[in-house]
Structure formats: C-alpha cells, structure tokens
Amino acid sequence: MKPPKVFISYAHAGKQLADDVLNFSNYLRSRGIDAEIDQYEEAPPQGWPLWMASQVDQADFVLVLATETYYKRSKDFAENPNNGLGSKWETLHILQKVYENAFNNTKYIPICLGKENKEFILDSLKPYTYYDVSNANSKERLVNRLLGNNTNIRPELGENIQENEEFSPLEPRIRKHLFVTSLIDLELWDKAHWCGVAFSFAQDEDLEDIPIIGLGFRKPKIGKQIFDDLNKSINNDDLKNHIRVSIVKDIDHLNPYKYRMLIGPNEEYLNTMSDRIKAQNPDHDIDNTTSIFMGISRVLELNPQSGENLQKFIKVFDERKFFYLTNMKEKLEKDKDPSFYTTPLAIDSPKDYIDFDNAILKKDINIKTLIDLNKENPKSLDHAVFSTIDTRKLMKDHRIEKSKREKKAVEKRKRRAKEVKKTKKAAKKK
Structure with missing residues (x-):
C-alpha cells in the first residue's frame, strides 16, 4: 500500500516560518507520510501555477497552514498585492474545491503553529477539525488521521478490528529556495489591460526606418504610467537586456498569422536580482543548486488578418539591430477600428500613436516559431507563452x-x- 500523499499549502512570510514548514514536512516524511512542499522544488517543468494545482488535486490530504499572511492573501487585501501570488493562486484553487465538497470535506485540513493562529484559519475551513502542530498530542492525532490509524472510527458490524498499518520512514528532502520577482508592475499592467501591439516605423536623419513596437492598452493613461516607471528604473535604454520581449509565430496551422508576444523579466534581470539577494543575505544558504528565481511575465495572443506588419518589423530589425519599445497614446478599440490591426501605419503617423518620450532602446528580441520552441533543451523563458493563466x-x-x-x-x-x-x-x- 502506498503511503498517503500530503501537500502543505502556506504563505511565505520569513525564514523562520519556512524553516518550521520544512521541519514539519520532513517530520511527516519520517513517519511514512509522503509530504510535499514548494521548498523541495526548484523548477517544475509545467510552471509553478500548474504544479501547485496538480499537487492540490493529486494529494490525498491538503494541510492548510493558518497564518495572518495567508489569511490576508486569501481575502486579497495584503499590503502589497504583487506579493504572494503563489499562495493566492493556491487559496483560490482550494476554496473552489472546498466549496464543491462543502458537505463532504475530508481532504482539506486546517493546521496552525500555535493556538494564537487559530483565528487565521480560512473562513471556509473554520467549521472543520483543526490541529495545532506545535502541540505534540495534537500533532500525533493529525499523523494518525493521515495514516488512517484513528482508533475512534466505528468499525462495520461483524468486522474484525485490524491493527494499525505501519509505513516505512521516507527520506527527508532539502529546501530549494524560490524567489518571485517581476520587472513590470503587475497590478498596473492588469488595470491598464494590454490588448494590442503595433509595429511602426519612424525615420532617422538618413531617412532610414527605425523599428518601433508600441503596446496598446484599453486604459492608455495607466499604460503610460507603466512605461514612466519602467524608464525610471532603466534610464530609457535596456542595453543590459533586463526586459524580455519574445514573439512566437506559427502557433496555429489554421491561421498562419497568429502569434503570441511575451513581455517580462529576462535572465539578466533575474541574475541581477539573485546577486542582490545573496549580497543581502550573506548568512543564508542561498546558492545556485538550491535556489530559483521566478519571473512573472505577461502574454498576449494576437490574431491579425495579415502578417505584413510583423514581417516588415523583422526585416527592418535585422538590418538595424535595434528597436524601440514603448506605450501607445491612443486607446485601442478593435471593434471601432479593425483596420488598425491589419494595415501598416504610414511613415508620418507614428507621432500620432507612439509615445516617443517613453521609448526604450533595445538591441535584443526573441523571434521564434512553435517548432523552434519545442526543440529547445533546456527550455527558455519563452515557454511561458504556453503556460499562461487567465x-x-x-x-x-x-x-x-x-x-x-x-x-x-x-x-x-x-x-x-x-x-x-x-x-x-x-x-x-x-
């Protein structure tokens, strides 16, 4: 018989809590319980959101650790809404499952580290039995429940009482550090509602084309604020290649012009963040073998009726070896002006659409096909275009x-x- 599989869901809130969760998980493993936490993982190939969802779905039991941080994030009123995206995603998934099984919940078990945290049990889990795992007796009762060794369970009539089944101890596992970061302001990005891309061309003094990518937003004022903030952090050029801009083509054999664009942090930015965190935490065991820095990107699928704009951009970029990335001044309304997405802008029109004050100079862009992406080994950050969550x-x-x-x-x-x-x-x- 396989040992029970348990997933521990919690919100990151400092090293002490991470240590406590790691120690508790390894304690469960020493008792023959296949406990799983995110600290054991470094880089799940399916991406963190799908990994979290699969762990919740595949577990026999999900232990939900009650802390103030987790409770606030479940209510979505944490001080910094960009923090704790993982626990917010887990919470949303768990709450839906509890709701679906409101009258038959045996899988989702609230736990806490000290009775003072009892008040932070998720509202939907408060009606159920909780366990204070800082208390030896309570922790033992939880272990017996997970192992199915509860002697208080009423046996069927005429059934012989069976001895408790013992499981062999499982090996403890080491911590893998996870750091989540984003170069772009995710909250502003979602409020602005990125909805379009324009490939445009200005001219320099020699009358040669300058390639420009303009990102269009439903709320252009917020889109401008995004690029205002971005420019302050990189000083109007991205020669260090911190911003990743990727285009993946040929994703739909029925529509050869459809593609997806990704905007997010690049490896160089993640490496910079890694060095900064290591410098700020000289006493912590943060190294390349036990740590991962996860960057959150935004992806948009475009479905133009023609590939003319993109083809011209690629041609001019290959010649000039640079381009500008910026926001667009105009509010994009596809229904009102569908030609905007299918007709190349005239040479004298960029100033009407493009915010040149916020233009960021870039010398690198990733343009690939779906076939190129599938051949990659190891996988690049561009695989995020197919692991997106709405x-x-x-x-x-x-x-x-x-x-x-x-x-x-x-x-x-x-x-x-x-x-x-x-x-x-x-x-x-x-």
Missing part, C-alpha cells in the same frame, strides 16, 4: 461564485424570515 477570468469566476453564494444566503434568510412570520401569525390565530 487571472482575470479566474478572479471573475471567483467573484461570480461568491456572488452566487451570497445570493443564496440572502434568499435563505428571506425564506426563514417568512417562515418565522408565518409561524407567528398562526400562533396569534390560536
């Missing part, structure tokens, strides 16, 4: 489910009020 849809679905629950609760209270009123009337008649 966070807007997830949050929208979450809000819809929450609204439905609230609506049902209101209807239930109204029905009860009517019943009480009806009962009172009947009592008066008597």
